[in-house]
Amino acid sequence: MPGVTNAAAVPPFAGAGNLIYRATEVPRFVRGSGCHLESDDGRRYLDAEAANGTLALGYDASILQEAARRCLDLPALPSFCESPFRLGLLERLERLFSGVLGVPGRVELDLGGAQGMETALRIAFSANGPGTVVVFEGAFHGRSGVTSMLSASPRYRELLAAWGLEVVRLPSPDCRTCPHADRSSDRCGTGCVGAVTRWGSELSGVGGTGFRRKVSAFVFEAVQNVGGMVVPDPALLRAAVDHARAQGAVVIADEIFTGMHRVGPRWGFELAGVEPDVVVTSKGLTNGGAALSAVWAREPLADADHYPPGSHSSTFVGIPHALAVADTVLDRWEEWRTVRDDVELLADGMRKRLAYLAEAHPVLVSRTDATGGTARIVLTGPHAPRLRQLCGTVHPRLGLLVASTGMAPDVINIHPPLVITPEELDAMNEVLDLALGAVEMELPCG
Incomplete structure (x- = not known):
């Protein structure tokens, strides 16, 4: 299974309490564009977490350039x-x-x-x-x-x-x-x-x-x-x-x-x-x-x-x-005149794709839901932290960023940039499919 080559433990000069270091190995990102980030070893990540929902418009440097001029x-x-x-x-x-x-x-x-x-x-x-x-x-x-x-x-x-x-x-x-x-x-x-x-x-x-x-x-x-x-x-x-x-x-x-x-x-x-x-x-x-x-x-x-x-x-x-x-x-x-309609289309796209995952992985997936630009995968146990971790490494060419929290360890939260395309949603599902399969293999009955 491919690993993240640029990952490292907490540096000796960095405070370890930050959520960045909830994993023992983390990628280090150097650039972003659209719905993607790139780490310093060249690996691309599709961001289905959008900086905890912040980056609704995706990674767009022109916003900061225009703001600086103002x-x-x-x-x-x-x-x-x-x-x-x-x-x-x-x-x-x-x-x-x-x-x-x-x-x-x-x-x-x-x-x-x-x-x-x-x-x-x-x-x-x-x-x-x-x-x-x-x-x-x-x-x-x-x-x-x-x-x-x-x-x-x-x-x-x-x-x-x-x-x-x-x-x-x-x-x-x-x-x-x-x-x-x-x-x-x-x-x-x-x-x-x-x-x-x-x-x-x-x-x-x-x-x-x-x-x-x-x-x-x-x-x-x-x-x-x-x-x-x-x-x-x-x-x-x-x-x-x-x-x-x-x-x-x-x-x-x-x-x-x-x-x-x-x-x-x-x-x-x-x-x-x-x-x-x-x-x-x-x-x-x-x-x-x-x-x-x-x-x-x-x-x-x-x-x-x-x-x-x-x-x-x-x-x-x-x-x-x-x-x-x-x-x-x-x-x-x-x-963005059509934003509300476009967000409903995004919800429909996530709903259909996640329903496929629920059907393909009934042992792990209890249900899926989507509301606007948010969605969730409800798991049958507290597997969200491991699934989130695998999403970054399981695919040979693409990492995926999704969210999970200590308050809901059986839920994967998905809230990508609202500008995500259908093709990128397909890529998201491909990585999730692989990660769910990998978690199933780790289960005692796998």
Whole structure:
């Protein structure tokens, strides 16, 4: 079986805690184009992971080249200074949210997804006062000190966590793991809906509008990426959102992964027909070219009376290069007039190809699903880490990058650049077919 010749263990000068080094041997990439990366030994890799969903438009150097031209006259800016460039981007971003939700709002910028989530909580706490935050089991909202408290895995809280933050977890929206689910159906029943709308009562242990210690925010993902590419039942999500709002909570949509057409519509919350109060997005805004997140809050949550100046600050949220990258990427999105239809075609293409794999490998594959530019292979056991590893080496000429997480070791997550072609999807399936076969050979009964 071919190996990766340029791989090496963790260098003595590199911190080993980074996810890069979750494998003992990793390739070292030197260039990228379209949906492909190339390592320093010349091996090509098809990226079906897209930098964790960030590179929706693929590896495109022209975005950075154009962005650099836009900020030549203002290469840097002090963090407390405003610019017409930043104001123009804020106005442009605001329309992306209010145009869908039909209500005006305001936009704050931050660096990454976790920082954006913390800014969203600041806005919610400014409105309601610091209080309990409600999330779903299986959620992932970041690894910072605050957001690690929101994320499901206890592993994220072992080294750094904001222990004073009270977090309540609703039952998982994944029918595979929800204790209230009807195993004969993929739809949520009355028990599931009841379980996510029980809080706020005297008996629930979680305060609502009638209590001083109340829920300040309800945070949800339209699709739980790290939790195993879980799409909540729309009826369940609508019930949870409606109940949270009735209890006075600020409803926060985490669109860091799902935003900008990753799951079909511009925002993932459109899938369920819900209307959040605050939206956090990041990855699709810069196509991996800069660290930037945007937090939209409906009026008047982020006005000067509710969220006064000094409530938020970040050194690099006005850096012209990052603003220029976002501005350039938004141009690309505007030029892609058929994006929603094209993403649905991508979903159909992945759905058909993965169904073939499920039929060819019934011992390993339990089911497959696709939603927009995301898909998953649900395995019959915790084989995802090994399958992910084999995808990089099993084919003689082509490596494949796919995702798996510690929270869902039986799921392979697939979310390629949205510009991936049918021919590249065929190549993806070829590598997956070989890798699944190799895992089958390693099983005790193989």
